[in-house]
Amino acid sequence: MIWSYDQIMPLAFVLINAELGAENELLNELKKMENIKYVYVLYGAYDLVIKVEAPDNETLKRTISNNIRQLKNVRSTLTMTVIE
Secondary structure: OOOOHHHHOOEEEEEEEOOOOHHHHHHHHHOOOOOEEEEEEEEHHHHHEEEEEEOOHHHHHHHHHHHHHOOOOOEEEEEEOOOO
């Protein structure tokens, strides 16, 4: 499938470092959130990766800043925003 940029909603991938042993709890919390399309638990430098898709850039920003980063067991994040 060929993608055109005007077909893509604002999109970001967020890598999360979780508190030790809290990966599954975070997975369950994140799966319930609006605008989160995929959540995967990882082995390596980061514990989870999330695909966030929102109808506009402001909603994308709020989802990451106010919802994901404020969760109790999130130690740190690295956000990669997809650009046009």
